[in-house]
Amino acid sequence: xxxxxxxxxxxxxxxxxxxxxxxxxxxxxxxxxxxxxxxxxxxxxxxxxxxxxxxxxxxxxxxxxxxxxxxxxxxxxxxxxxxxxxxxxxxxxxxxxxxxxxxxxxxxxxxxxxxxxxxxxxxxxxxxxxxxxxxxxxxxxxxxxxxxxxxxxxxxxxxxxxxxxxxxxxxxxxxxxxxxxxxxxxxxxxxxxxxxxxxxxxxxxxxxxxxxxxxxxxxxxxxxxxxxxxxxxxxxxxxxxxxxxxxxxxxxxxxxxxxxxxxxxxxxxxxxxxxxxxxxxxxxxxxxxxxxxxxxxxxxxxxxxxxxxxxxxxxxxxxxxxxxxxxxxxxxxxxxxxxxxxxxxxxxxxxxxxxxxxxxxxxxxxxxxxxxxxxxxxxxxxxxxxxxxxxxxxxxxxxxxxxxxxxxxxxxxxxxxxx
Numbered sequence: 421x422x423x424x425x426x427x428x429x430x431x432x433x434x435x436x437x438x439x440x441x442x443x444x445x446x447x448x449x450x451x452x453x454x455x456x457x458x459x460x461x462x463x464x465x466x467x468x469x470x471x472x473x474x475x476x477x478x479x480x481x482x483x484x485x486x487x488x489x490x491x492x493x494x495x496x497x498x499x500x501x502x503x504x505x506x507x508x509x510x511x512x513x514x515x516x517x518x519x520x521x522x523x524x525x526x527x528x529x530x531x532x533x534x535x536x537x538x539x540x541x542x543x544x545x546x547x548x549x550x551x552x553x554x555x556x557x558x559x560x561x562x563x564x565x566x567x568x569x570x571x572x573x574x575x576x577x578x579x580x581x582x583x584x585x586x587x588x589x590x591x592x593x594x595x596x597x598x599x600x601x602x603x604x605x606x607x608x609x610x611x612x613x614x615x616x617x618x619x620x621x622x623x624x625x626x627x628x629x630x631x632x633x634x635x636x637x638x639x640x641x642x643x644x645x646x647x648x649x650x651x652x653x654x655x656x657x658x659x660x661x662x663x664x665x666x667x668x669x670x671x672x673x674x675x676x677x678x679x680x681x682x683x684x685x686x687x688x689x690x691x692x693x694x695x696x697x698x699x700x701x702x703x704x705x706x707x708x709x710x711x712x713x714x715x716x717x718x719x720x721x722x723x724x725x726x727x728x729x730x731x732x733x734x735x736x737x738x739x740x741x742x743x744x745x746x747x748x749x750x751x752x753x754x755x756x757x758x759x760x761x762x763x764x765x766x767x768x769x770x771x772x773x774x775x776x777x778x779x780x781x782x783x784x785x786x787x788x789x790x791x792x793x794x795x796x797x798x799x800x801x802x803x804x805x806x807x808x809x810x811x812x813x814x815x816x817x818x819x820x821x822x823x824x825x826x827x828x829x830x831x832x833x834x835x836x837x838x839x
Contacts, residue, residue, distance in 0.1 A: 425529060425530065426529075427486075427499060427529060427530055427531060428530070429468060429483065429485060430468060430470065430481070430483050430530075430532075431460075432458045432459070432460055432470070435456075435458045435470060435472065435481065436453035436454070436456045436458060436472075437453060439453070439472075439481070439534075440453040442525055442527075442534065444524040444525035444534055445472065445479060445481075445524070445525065445534055447476075448476060448477050448478075448479050448524065449472055449473065449474035449475075449476055449477055449478065449479060450474030450475040450476045452474075455474050455475055456472055456473065456474045457472070457473040457474070458470055458471070458472050458473075459471045459473075462482075466484070466485065466488060466497065466501075466674070467482055467483060467484055467485060467674075468482070468483045468484075468485060469481070469482050469483075470482075470483075471537060477537070478537040478539070479524065479534055479535065479536070479537050480521070480534070480535050480536065480537050480538075481532065481533075481534050482502075482532070482533045482534075482535065483502070483530065483531055483532045483533075484497075484499050484501050484502040484505075484531035484532075484674075485497070486498075486499055491613075491784075497594055497595070498593075498594050499531035500531075500591070500592070501531070501592065501594070501595050501674045502526075502528070502531035502532065502533060502674070503526075503528055503531075504589060504591070504592040504595070504674060504676050505533065505672070505673055505674040505676065506523060506526045506528075506533055507588065507589070507676075508589075508651065508653070508673035508674070508676035509521070509523050509533075509535070509673060510523065511568075511572065511585075511651060512564075512568055512653075512670065512673065514571075515567050515568045515571040515572060516563065516564050516567040516568055516571075519560070519563075519564045519567075519669060519670055520669055520670050520671065520673075521535040521536040521538060521669055521671060522535060522536040523535050523536075524536070538662050538669055538671075540664055541662035541663055541664050541667070541668075541669065542662060542663065542664075543658070543659055543661070543662055544557075544658040544659070544661040544662065544663045544668070545657070545658035545659045545691075545695070545787065545788055545789065546788075547663055548658055548692075548695040548714070548789070549695075549698075549702055549788060549789060549792060550702075551699075551702065551703055551706065551710050552665070553665070553713060554663045554664070554665060554666065554668060555665060555666040556666060556667075556668075557663065557668055557717055557721075558716070558717045558718075558719075558720030558721040558723075558724055559720070559724050560668045561661070561668070561688060561717075561721045561724075562720070562721045562722065562723065562724025562725040562727075562728060563724060563725075563728050564670055565656075565684050565685040565688065565721070565725050566724070566725045566726075566728035566729040566732065567728065567732070568650070568651065568652075568653070568684070569649075569650045569652075569681045569682075569684065569685075569729070569765075570650075570681075570728075570729055570732040570733070570736065571732070571736070572585075572650040572651035572652075572678075573649050573650040573681060573739065573741070574649075574739040574740050574741045575732075575733070575736075575737055575739050575741045575742065575761075576732070576736050576737065576738055576739050577739055578739065579739065579740045582739070585651065585678070586648045586678045589651065589676060589677050589678055590677075590678075592676060592677055595654075595674060595675050595677075596645075596654065596675065596677045598675070599644070599654065599655075599675060600641065600644070600645065602779060602783045602784050602785065603775055603776060603779045603783070604637060604638070604640065604641035604644065604775060605641070606779070606782070606783035606784070607627070607775075607778040607779050607781075607782035607783050608627065608628055608633075608634050608637060608778075609628065611783060613783065613784040614782060614783050614784070615782075615783075615784070615786070616781060616782050616803075617781070617790070617796050617799050617800045617803055618796050618800065619796060619797070619800035619801075619804075619839060620781070620782075620800055620803060620804060620807070620839075622839070623804045623807050623808065623838070623839070624782065624807075627778065627807065627811060630811065632815070633811055633814055633815065636771065636814050636815065636817070637771075637775055637814060639771075640768070640771040640772060640775060640814075643679075643680050643768060644679050644680060644683065644772075647679060647680045648678035648679065649678070649679065649680055649681045650678065650679070650680075650681050651676060651677075651678055652676065652677060652678070652679040652680070652683045652684050653670065653673045653675070653676060653684050654673065654674075654675030654676050654677055654679070654683070654684075655672065655673070655674070655675035655687070656670065656684040656685075656687050656688045657687060657688065657690075657691040657776075657787070658691045658692070658695060658787075658789075659672075659691075659787065659788075660672045660673075680765075680768045680772075681761075681764075681765045681768070682764070682765040682766060682767070682768035682769035682772065683768065683769070683772055685721070685722070685725055685765075685769050686768060686769030686770060686771065686772030686773040686776070687772055687773070687776050688721070689718050689721070689722070689769065689770075689773045689823070689826070690772070690773040690774070690775075690776035690777045690780075690810075691776070691780075691787065691789075692714055692717055692718045692721075693718070693773070693777060693806065693809070693826075693830055694777060694780060694787060694789050694790065694806055695714055695789050696711055696714045696715060696718075696830055696834070697789075697802050697803075697805050697806040697809075697830070697833075697834065698789035698790050698793065698802055698806075699711050699714070700798075700802060701793040701795075701798050701799065701802060702792075702793075711834070715827040715830060715831070718823055718826065718827055719823045719824055719827050721823075722822070722823035723823065726762060729758075729762065729765075730758055730762075733754070733758045733761075737754075742754060742757045742758075742761070766817075766820070766822075767817050767818045768817075769817075770813045770814075770816070770817040770820050770826065771813070771814055771817040773810075773813050773826075774809075774810035774811060774812070774813030774814035774817070775810070775814060776810075777806050777807065777809065777810030777813070778807060778810045778811075781803045781806060781807055782807075790802065790803050790806075800839060801837075801838065801839045804838040804839045805833045805834060805836060805838055806833075808833060808836075808838055809829060809830060809833040812829060812833075813826070813829070
């Protein structure tokens with residue numbers, strides 16, 4: 421496909437002929453398109469995803485669609501999101517090498533990325549539902565969140581480079597607008613595309629009647645839309661992570677934008693908490709042990725994040741923020757400044773965490789942790805615990821001591837009869 425070729429969605433049948441001239445694909449799969457095997461595997465909300473196999477290997481071909489796949493062409497979306505995903509992947513690869521799939525080829529006109537095929541990796545959310553463990557998961561995620569947050573900010577980046585990046589990613593308008601609506605607004609009123617499990621009505625009414633809660637949610641939205649501290653993945657959840665039993669990678673950063681330092685880790689923790697609350701419907705005798713493992717992942721991820729952030733503060737604080745000329749060069753300890761920055765990160769993170777816990781049960785695009793529970797009589801009480809803890813996190817975001825305190829809250833809500 422030439423650079424000027426008009427966009428056309430790929431199919432299993434048309435892909436080999438249309439991509440036969442892409443050397444980055446042929447060199448990794450095989451030169452004869454007739455020998456390629458193409459399997460469509462996209463089960464997400466937005467895109468086409470194919471595995472292309474041949475005598476020499478396998479790759480992933482991902483192509484954006486001009487609409488929300490979950491809804492259909494009644495909800496159009498710009499193809500430029502692939503452009504921003506490509507640029508996000510290149511930056512994440514530089515800021516945390518090995519954490520994301522390697523990109524082999526990008527075609528802007530076709531909104532298409534050819535990238536590394538991860539095997540035997542599977543979506544982390546599926547491993548959590550199945551009760552599987554991933555060694556080193558917390559260390560990987562803590563480092564990824566800390567490195568991408570710190571190195572994408574003016575704590576580290578040269579200010580002109582960071583400002584240019586902010587300008588570039590500011591063009592990704594329609595995709596973050598989904599977050600602004602589905603995450604920060606729709607759960608708190610009767611939005612058109614909302615859906616919820618039967619039986620949650622009393623809890624929903626309680627949340628929507630809580631004016632103080634909605635004020636705090638809107639304050640979090642205000643920080644999200646106006647705070648360009650760092651490049652955020654924007655949709656970092658257990659469905660955006662692929663893992664084996666001992667290796668993990670982060671995928672799908674098309675919701676990328678510049679935003680608060682605590683956004684990604686807050687959203688990530690929310691999805692682990694939802695995995696935690698859903699477990700009674702998925703586990704048997706090992707329920708308590710596996711739930712505690714999930715909480716240990718949350719606590720350890722946050723601990724690694726903070727340790728890595730502090731290490732980067734000491735070794736890579738070369739931007740305009742908190743410069744050494746104001747501290748170390750005058751023989752002064754900058755630890756109090758780092759403490760203050762981290763306090764703001766965790767305030768934002770726990771607020772986002774609670775909001776994401778609400779969104780995934782009340783607005784569009786629920787997650788499989790709860791949705792795979794067929795019996796609504798079982799599902800509703802588990803989601804209710806999740807919703808009420810989310811509210812507690814939003815209200816207490818500025819005063820929570822640490823992730824261990826969040827885990828203690830989760831244990832308390834897990835024991836409550838809330839419906």
